[in-house]
Amino acid sequence: xxxxxxxxxxxxxxxxxxxxxxxxxxxxxxxxxxxxxxxxxxxxxxxxxxxxxxxxxxxxxxxxxxxxxxxxxxxxxxxxxxxxxxxxxxxxxxxxxxxxxxxxxxxxxxxxxxxxxxxxxxxxxxxxxxxxxxxxxxxxxxxxxxxxxxxxxxxxxxxxxxxxxxxxxxxxxxxxxxxxxxxxxxxxxxxxxxxxxxxxxxxxxxxxxxxxxxxxxxxxxxxxxxxxxxxxxxxxxxxxxxxxxxxxxxxxxxxxxxxxxxxxxxxxxxxxxxxxxxxxxxxxxxxxxxxxxxxxxxxxxxxxxxxxxxxxxxxxxxxxxxxxxxxxxxxxxxxxxxxxxxxxxxxxxxxxxxxxxxxxxxxxxxxxxxxxxxxxxxxxxxxxxxxxxxxxxxxxxxxxxxxxxxxxxxxxxxxxxx
Ligand SMILES: Cc1cc2nc3c(=O)[nH]c(=O)nc-3n(C[C@H](O)[C@H](O)[C@H](O)COP(=O)(O)OP(=O)(O)OC[C@H]3O[C@@H](n4cnc5c(N)ncnc54)[C@H](O)[C@@H]3O)c2cc1C
Numbered sequence: 001x002x003x004x005x006x007x008x009x010x011x012x013x014x015x016x017x018x019x020x021x022x023x024x025x026x027x028x029x030x031x032x033x034x035x036x037x038x039x040x041x042x043x044x045x046x047x048x049x050x051x052x053x054x055x056x057x058x059x060x061x062x063x064x065x066x067x068x069x070x071x072x073x074x075x076x077x078x079x080x081x082x083x084x085x086x087x088x089x090x091x092x093x094x095x096x097x098x099x100x101x102x103x104x105x106x107x108x109x110x111x112x113x114x115x116x117x118x119x120x121x122x123x124x125x126x127x128x129x130x131x132x133x134x135x136x137x138x139x140x141x142x143x144x145x146x147x148x149x150x151x152x153x154x155x156x157x158x159x160x161x162x163x164x165x166x167x168x169x170x171x172x173x174x175x176x177x178x179x180x181x182x183x184x185x186x187x188x189x190x191x192x193x194x195x196x197x198x199x200x201x202x203x204x205x206x207x208x209x210x211x212x213x214x215x216x217x218x219x220x221x222x223x224x225x226x227x228x229x230x231x232x233x234x235x236x237x238x239x240x241x242x243x244x245x246x247x248x249x250x251x252x253x254x255x256x257x258x259x260x261x262x263x264x265x266x267x268x269x270x271x272x273x274x275x276x277x278x279x280x281x282x283x284x285x286x287x288x289x290x291x292x293x294x295x296x297x298x299x300x301x302x303x304x305x306x307x308x309x310x311x312x313x314x315x316x317x318x319x320x321x322x323x324x325x326x327x328x329x330x331x332x333x334x335x336x337x338x339x340x341x342x343x344x345x346x347x348x349x350x351x352x353x354x355x356x357x358x359x360x361x362x363x364x365x366x367x368x369x370x371x372x373x374x375x376x377x378x379x380x381x382x383x384x385x386x387x388x389x390x391x392x393x394x395x396x397x398x399x400x401x402x403x404x405x406x407x408x409x410x411x412x413x414x415x416x417x418x
Contacts, residue, residue: 276326
C-alpha cells in the first residue's frame with residue numbers, strides 16, 4: 001500500500017491527525033489493529049471532559065507526602081504494581097521532579113494552556129463539519145465539587161494558577177450549589193463552575209465518527225498492527241505491519257501508550273508510561289439521577305459525566321504494565337465513589353472498563369518532528385487527550401506539510417527527555 005502519510009493508531013489523536021491531513025489534501029492510511037475508538041483505546045472510555053482549564057499537570061509540589069496515605073486507603077486514587085515499580089521508577093522520579101515547585105507548575109500551566117485554549121469550540125467546529133454535532137456540547141461548562149468552602153480554599157493555589165492563565169470561574173455555595181446539582185449527596189456543599197469548558201457525549205462514538213468521515217473522503221484504514229518504521233538515507237520510507245508494508249513520505253506516531261518503541265525507532269528516547277484508569281458507566285435514560293453539569297469530585301479524584309447513553313464515573317491512577325490484566329477492584333472503588341455521590345442512582349448493573357492513559361512525567365504531550373526525518377510524534381496526552389486531540393491534529397498537519405506550527409512546540413519536544 002502507498003500513501004502520502006501513514007498514521008499509526010486510530011484513537012482520538014490519530015483520528016484528528018488524519019482529519020487535518022485529509023483537509024490538506026494528503027492521502028492517508030490509518031493503521032490500527034482495533035476498531036477506531038474501540039475498547040482497546042484510551043479514547044473509548046475517558047471521562048468526556050473538554051476541559052480547556054486542565055492546565056495543571058497531575059503532580060504538584062509536595063505530592064509525595066500524600067502517596068503513602070493514597071496507597072493504603074482502600075478507596076484511594078493511586079496504586080502501583082510492586083512488580084512493575086522498578087521499571088516505572090525513573091518515570092516516577094521525573095514525575096515528582098517536574099512539578100516540585102510552584103514556579104515549575106506555572107510554566108507547565110502556560111504550555112498546557114497554549115495547547116488547550118479554545119478547545120471546546122474547535123471540537124464543536126470539527127463535529128459540525130463531520131455530522132457529529134450531537135456528540136459535542138461545547139457550552140455545558142464543567143464543575144468541581146468540594147465538601148465545603150474550606151476544602152475549596154485548600155485548593156487555592158490550583159485555582160490561582162488557572163486564573164492567571166485567563167480562566168474564569170464562578171463559585172457556588174449551599175443552596176445555590178444544591179439548585180445546580182440536585183442529585184449530589186448533601187455531603188458536598190461547594191462548587192466551582194468553569195463556563196468556558198464543555199464535554200463530549202460519547203468519546204468512543206466521536207472517535208469512530210471522525211474516522212468514518214475521513215474514510216468517506218478517501219483515507220484508508222488498515223486493520224493491522226504496525227511493527228517497524230522503515231527508512232533509507234536518514235528519512236522514513238514507510239511502516240512494516242502485520243498486513244504488509246505501507247510506503248509513505250511521512251509517518252505520524254499516534255499509538256498512545258504503545259508509542260515509545262516507535263519513538264525509539266525514530267531516534268528519540270522518550271519517557272512514557274501508562275497511568276491506567278477505570279470507568280463505570282450506568283447505562284440508561286436522561287431522567288436517571290446524575291450530575292446536571294459534569295463534575296469532578298476533588299477529594300475522591302473522580303469525574304462524573306452524563307453521556308448520551310448513561311452516567312459515567314472515571315478515575316484512578318494505576319501504575320502498571322500496559323499488558324497486565326485489569327484489576328477490577330479498582331473499578332469497584334470507582335463504583336463506590338459514584339454510589340456515594342449519587343445515592344439515588346442504582347449502580348448495581350454498571351459496565352466497567354480499564355484504559356491506558358499515555359502519560360509523560362511532566363503532563364505535556366510529545367508533539368513535534370522526530371530525529372528521523374519525516375516522522376512526527378503525537379502521543380503522551382495523559383489526562384488531556386480528548387480535549388487536546390483537535391489542536392494536536394492541526395499541529396500534526398502543520399508539521400507534516402512544513403508549515404510553521406500555530407503554537408510554540410519547543411516545550412512539547414521529545415528532546416526534553418534527552
Ligand atoms: C479513566 C480515564 C479518564 C479520562 N478522562 C479524560 C477526559 O475527561 N478528558 C480528556 O481530555 N482526556 C481524558 N482521558 C485521557 C484520554 O482518554 C487519552 O489521553 C486519549 O484517549 C489518548 O488518545 P490516543 O489517541 O493518544 O491513544 P488511544 O486512544 O489509546 O489510541 C491509541 C491507538 O493506538 C493503537 N495502537 C497501539 N499500538 C499499535 C500498533 N503497534 N500499531 C497500530 N496501532 C496501534 C491502539 O489500538 C489504539 O487504538 C482519560 C483517560 C482515562 C483512562
